[in-house]
Amino acid sequence: MNRISKSLVFATASAVVTLLPTLAMAGQITWWTPNWGEQRARKLAADFEKANPDITINIEVTTSQGLPERVLTALQSGAAPDIIEVQHAWVQGYAQSDLVQPVDDLLKDSSDYNKAALNYVTYQDHLYGVPYRVECIGLLYNRDDFTKAGLDPDKPPQTWNDWTADAKALTRDGVFGMAITAGGEVGNTITRALPLIWMNGGDIISADGKTATINTPQAVAAVKYYTDFFTNGYSPDSTLQNDGVANRQLFIAGKVAMYQSGQFDIAPIQQGAPNLKLGATPLPHPEGKSSACILSGWSYVIPKDAKNPTDAKKFIQFLNTTDNDAYFTDTFPARISSLQAQRFQDPLLKPFGAALADGRPAPNNPHWVQISQAFFDGIQRILTKQQDVQTSMNQTNDDIQSLLDQ
Amino acid sequence: MARSITGYFFILPAMIVLALLIAYPLVYTVYLSLTNSAGALTDRNFINVMRPAATAISFVNLIYWVGASVVFEVVLGTAAAILLNQKFPGRGFVRSVTLIPWVVPSIVAATTWAWMFHTEFGIINYMLSGAGLVRQPVGWLTDIHLVMGVMVAINVWKLFPFVAVMVLAALQAIPDELYEAAKIDGANFWDETLYVTLPQVRTVLIAVTLLLVIWGLNSITLIYAITQGGPANATLITPILIFRLAFQSFQFNQAAALSVVFFAVTAVIVAIYMRISRAGEVA
Numbered sequence: 001m002n003r004i005s006k007s008l009v010f011a012t013a014s015a016v017v018t019l020l021p022t023l024a025m026a027g028q029i030t031w032w033t034p035n036w037g038e039q040r041a042r043k044l045a046a047d048f049e050k051a052n053p054d055i056t057i058n059i060e061v062t063t064s065q066g067l068p069e070r071v072l073t074a075l076q077s078g079a080a081p082d083i084i085e086v087q088h089a090w091v092q093g094y095a096q097s098d099l100v101q102p103v104d105d106l107l108k109d110s111s112d113y114n115k116a117a118l119n120y121v122t123y124q125d126h127l128y129g130v131p132y133r134v135e136c137i138g139l140l141y142n143r144d145d146f147t148k149a150g151l152d153p154d155k156p157p158q159t160w161n162d163w164t165a166d167a168k169a170l171t172r173d174g175v176f177g178m179a180i181t182a183g184g185e186v187g188n189t190i191t192r193a194l195p196l197i198w199m200n201g202g203d204i205i206s207a208d209g210k211t212a213t214i215n216t217p218q219a220v221a222a223v224k225y226y227t228d229f230f231t232n233g234y235s236p237d238s239t240l241q242n243d244g245v246a247n248r249q250l251f252i253a254g255k256v257a258m259y260q261s262g263q264f265d266i267a268p269i270q271q272g273a274p275n276l277k278l279g280a281t282p283l284p285h286p287e288g289k290s291s292a293c294i295l296s297g298w299s300y301v302i303p304k305d306a307k308n309p310t311d312a313k314k315f316i317q318f319l320n321t322t323d324n325d326a327y328f329t330d331t332f333p334a335r336i337s338s339l340q341a342q343r344f345q346d347p348l349l350k351p352f353g354a355a356l357a358d359g360r361p362a363p364n365n366p367h368w369v370q371i372s373q374a375f376f377d378g379i380q381r382i383l384t385k386q387q388d389v390q391t392s393m394n395q396t397n398d399d400i401q402s403l404l405d406q
Numbered sequence: 407m408a409r410s411i412t413g414y415f416f417i418l419p420a421m422i423v424l425a426l427l428i429a430y431p432l433v434y435t436v437y438l439s440l441t442n443s444a445g446a447l448t449d450r451n452f453i454n455v456m457r458p459a460a461t462a463i464s465f466v467n468l469i470y471w472v473g474a475s476v477v478f479e480v481v482l483g484t485a486a487a488i489l490l491n492q493k494f495p496g497r498g499f500v501r502s503v504t505l506i507p508w509v510v511p512s513i514v515a516a517t518t519w520a521w522m523f524h525t526e527f528g529i530i531n532y533m534l535s536g537a538g539l540v541r542q543p544v545g546w547l548t549d550i551h552l553v554m555g556v557m558v559a560i561n562v563w564k565l566f567p568f569v570a571v572m573v574l575a576a577l578q579a580i581p582d583e584l585y586e587a588a589k590i591d592g593a594n595f596w597d598e599t600l601y602v603t604l605p606q607v608r609t610v611l612i613a614v615t616l617l618l619v620i621w622g623l624n625s626i627t628l629i630y631a632i633t634q635g636g637p638a639n640a641t642l643i644t645p646i647l648i649f650r651l652a653f654q655s656f657q658f659n660q661a662a663a664l665s666v667v668f669f670a671v672t673a674v675i676v677a678i679y680m681r682i683s684r685a686g687e688v689a
């Protein structure tokens with residue numbers, strides 16, 4: 001008798017334990033969100049739970065360190081959360097490997113979304129992510145340096161001719177007019193130089209990803225324009241050591257008057273040099289052409305193995321209303337209507353917001369890291385005067401082509 | 407017969423561990439180098455890694471890096487050991503201080519040196535320009551003609567204490583009678599060094615040099631932490647190229663192919679060295 005009752009208790013307990021997760025799934029959403037937006041995420045989750053008392057949101061906070069590996073492991077493990085925030089550029093890979101669900105039904109008003117962001121998350125005509133955050137690189141400058149050099153700080157450079165002329169005028173008294181990157185983080189240099197190539201009508205590889213195009217006249221002219229900032233002495237002596245962070249340090253130290261960066265540098269600059277009068281403008285463009293930038297940012301994806309995709313979709317729709325997207329994003333919202341929110345009317349932010357419309361996705365190629373390295377090496381060969389621009393870009397073109405041929 | 411079989415059984419566990427730790431990775435690397443990501447047999451990996459100009463550059467740089475490093479490490483280390491073997495006040499203290507570079511973790515040393523050699527913020531340029539020795543800041547890490555020399559200098563600074571300690575130990579094992587005999591024959595300090603000291607530490611020097619060559623060929627930390635192989639591949643050595651291929655680009659098959667080529671080159675260098683040193687011993 002005793003044994004039988006024990007067995008019964010055990011059987012019931014096992015049944016409960018087995019059933020628990022299934023029961024818990026209904027009305028539960030697990031959401032992986034990065035740490036920088038945690039407070040705002042908790043507020044939005046609470047608002048949603050209030051309006052939908054039958055749904056509970058479990059927030060799991062992620063950090064950028066090692067996130068791609070962590071997300072990939074979760075997606076492949078079969079035990080994925082319901083919503084993950086990932087960078088736009090990762091989504092295509094997930095879609096190709098059938099790890100995330102199509103979310104076409106979530107986007108009723110696609111014309112209200114940044115076009116480049118939607119391009120990133122579209123694979124074979126289906127949408128695999130909902131973009132919510134976008135950002136672009138612009139030009140930051142020291143307004144006092146402009147005044148000292150006899151330039152009007154309210155009229156930052158708009159065209160390439162202005163840009164060079166201003167860099168020349170600003171290079172004085174131990175200050176360098178315009179710092180380019182050509183060292184440190186390899187990716188930084190391509191984010192800053194590739195937009196110039198695009199503006200000038202060139203590209204690094206063809207649209208079909210089969211041909212290297214970095215030695216075309218348009219691309220070579222743009223690379224020459226970029227590297228001339230150093231060759232003419234407007235970029236610091238340490239340029240070959242400098243990436244985005246190093247240039248920010250030089251800007252804070254008052255050694256650099258202009259440099260390319262995103263609005264993520266505004267806060268560190270204001271903290272590091274509270275008296276520095278900061279100005280910002282979209283990247284200048286060649287005469288008669290329009291500006292460009294590499295767009296980056298974040299999207300929501302629903303894993304293939306999500307336990308509760310229905311409620312997850314409902315929650316994403318809530319997160320991406322015009323107001324909530326404007327509230328939640330750390331930089332800029334992917335929704336165009338959200339840009340009207342008060343917080344984006346700051347004069348320092350507006351130029352970055354204006355640049356978003358010119359944003360283009362980075363090429364999607366399995367050899368992208370090596371292509372970036374080949375381009376970076378080419379820029380360094382020019383700056384170290386080993387090769388002229390055309391010869392160097394011919395070699396870079398060969399290096400990239402050998403990667404594309406593999 | 408039976409006795410010898412029993413013996414094999416005793417060494418079996420050790421052989422299994424060795425096979426798992428050394429033979430398996432070696433064989434697997436060769437396998438990876440000969441297959442594509444789908445596992446099919448191919449020679450493309452070798453063709454693909456040998457095609458870029460950077461591969462040839464990395465081998466040339468590697469020879470420069472190892473050759474220059476080893477020569478200066480051995481010369482400086484031996485000189486330091488001979489000095490530290492003399493009797494002078496505070497000898498124990500100086501011996502301990504000499505060891506510091508070797509004790510400092512490589513990554514800490516690399517980061518510190520990178521800052522000291524920085525063109526704009528570095529203390530070395532600051533002191534040089536402060537003393538009026540240079541007008542323009544020197545591009546220690548950005549000038550392609552200087553940067554490899556700087557890397558070698560940092561590497562020598564890091565490793566000469568190791569040579570010094572090893573040679574010092576050998577020096578202390580030389581019986582005093584030899585020196586006394588030399589003195590009686592009228593030898594001065596240089597004669598003693600040349601005809602007594604150096605021949606006595608020869609075997610240690612050979613072993614240490616071999617270690618230094620192997621470490622030099624495998625080293626990645628110093629250069630990777632300071633220049634990542636730049637500027638314009640001026641400090642790119644093969645191990646960095648292999649690291650980039652495998653862990654930045656995830657091209658494991660190509661990285662394996664380059665590793666196999668690298669292994670062959672290394673094996674040839676070490677074999678030549680051992681042949682020469684053995685020939686010297688016989689003579």
